[in-house]
Amino acid sequence: MTEISIQRKWCKSCGICVEFCPKKVFTVGELNEPIISTPDACTGCRLCELRCPEFAVIITEVEERSHE
Amino acid sequence: MAKIIPQATILEKYFVTSTLPTQWCPGCGAGGIGHAVLQAIERMQLDPKKVVLVSGIGCNGHFTRHLRLDDLHVLHGRAPAVATGLKMARPDLEIIVIQGDGDAASIGGNHLIHAARRNIGITTIVSNNYIYGRTGGQYSPTTPKKSISTSSPFGLEDPPFELCNLMVGAGATFVARGTSYHIIQLIDLVERAIKHPGFAFLEVIAPCPTSYGRKNPETGITGPQMLQWQKENSVSIKKAAHMSEESLRGKIVTGILLDRIEPEYSAAYAKVRQRAQKGGLA
Ligand code: SF4
Ligand code: SF4
Ligand code: SF4
Numbered sequence: 001m002t003e004i005s006i007q008r009k010w011c012k013s014c015g016i017c018v019e020f021c022p023k024k025v026f027t028v029g030e031l032n033e034p035i036i037s038t039p040d041a042c043t044g045c046r047l048c049e050l051r052c053p054e055f056a057v058i059i060t061e062v063e064e065r066s067h068e
Numbered sequence: 069m070a071k072i073i074p075q076a077t078i079l080e081k082y083f084v085t086s087t088l089p090t091q092w093c094p095g096c097g098a099g100g101i102g103h104a105v106l107q108a109i110e111r112m113q114l115d116p117k118k119v120v121l122v123s124g125i126g127c128n129g130h131f132t133r134h135l136r137l138d139d140l141h142v143l144h145g146r147a148p149a150v151a152t153g154l155k156m157a158r159p160d161l162e163i164i165v166i167q168g169d170g171d172a173a174s175i176g177g178n179h180l181i182h183a184a185r186r187n188i189g190i191t192t193i194v195s196n197n198y199i200y201g202r203t204g205g206q207y208s209p210t211t212p213k214k215s216i217s218t219s220s221p222f223g224l225e226d227p228p229f230e231l232c233n234l235m236v237g238a239g240a241t242f243v244a245r246g247t248s249y250h251i252i253q254l255i256d257l258v259e260r261a262i263k264h265p266g267f268a269f270l271e272v273i274a275p276c277p278t279s280y281g282r283k284n285p286e287t288g289i290t291g292p293q294m295l296q297w298q299k300e301n302s303v304s305i306k307k308a309a310h311m312s313e314e315s316l317r318g319k320i321v322t323g324i325l326l327d328r329i330e331p332e333y334s335a336a337y338a339k340v341r342q343r344a345q346k347g348g349l350a
Contacts, residue, residue, distance in 0.1 A: 010088050014095035019292035020249075049075040050107070050251045053099030053291065054089055058075050
């Protein structure tokens with residue numbers, strides 16, 4: 001399982017993570033910001049981490065997702 | 069597929085995070101090249117104290133200011149010349165030059181070709197986003213014909229340099245091309261370029277949404293659109309070998325275009341120095 005976090009102070013809402021996540025985990029919010037909509041679909045491929053031009057996406061492998 | 073190093077590890081080991089966010093526009097290609105360089109360095113387990121980045125003037129050169137690695141941010145176009153000097157003085161270092169197309173091919177074109185000719189053991193990565201981004205969107209020597217830019221508002225008639233061919237002609241012994249979209253391949257290409265003992269040149273087709281995309285929508289306007297364009301218009305070197313010149317027109321050929329071994333300049337010159345130190349003319 002993975003945990004996805006976005007450093008909001010670094011993110012510039014470019015939409016690259018939204019567009020190219022193979023599992024369509026992100027959607028676009030009201031201010032064009034990426035919203036982590038379906039985190040359970042994440043396979044941990046890390047493509048969003050690698051393609052984010054702002055180094056703002058962090059994927060962490062976790063044993064089991066903590067319940068928010 | 070080689071392992072991807074978690075971004076959290078990269079941030080902790082290489083970044084001065086208080087310098088973030090970057091100065092780049094949304095969707096800029098500079099960050100992707102940064103990822104590829106750091107992933108390759110970490111994957112190869114290079115000693116960070118033995119890595120020096122030499123960055124050119126322009127948006128891409130600004131990557132190094134966010135890092136804990138040593139860097140030289142030098143005069144416009146002079147990065148390969150400074151890197152050459154550094155390699156001659158300290159051949160034990162891994163020296164990686166990061167430039168943009170304006171810096172590398174126009175203002176510093178002369179330095180680039182001569183670094184290639186000498187086969188000095190440095191890695192030069194040129195982000196080719198087809199434009200002078202930082203100075204306000206003027207055309208560069210790699211801007212495609214007909215492009216609209218602030219200095220070609222009615223369309224450009226200058227034919228562009230084909231940078232990789234230029235490097236082959238100048239004597240580079242490793243020449244490769246990647247794109248921002250193909251980020252996994254890009255990491256491999258950076259690794260191969262660093263491992264190459266002579267002059268290694270890597271061109272990265274990268275998006276500049278602000279200064280190129282907005283004026284030339286056919287290759288995408290936004291960052292995601294420009295990456296999509298790269299995805300749809302790239303052909304691997306393997307596949308390209310079976311394609312006609314006609315069908316390759318306008319395509320981005322990716323992969324290692326040239327890889328051969330020739331004597332590396334700093335090592336060859338060390339022998340000259342030895343001969344001279346023995347005294348007398350040989
Ligand atoms: S790729 Fe990065 S900068 Fe762009 S929207 Fe996603 S998190 Fe933000
Ligand atoms: S790690 Fe892969 S699957 Fe998970 S959010 Fe990122 S791109 Fe999508
Ligand atoms: S002008 Fe272009 S290259 Fe420069 S930061 Fe903006 S998008 Fe990137």
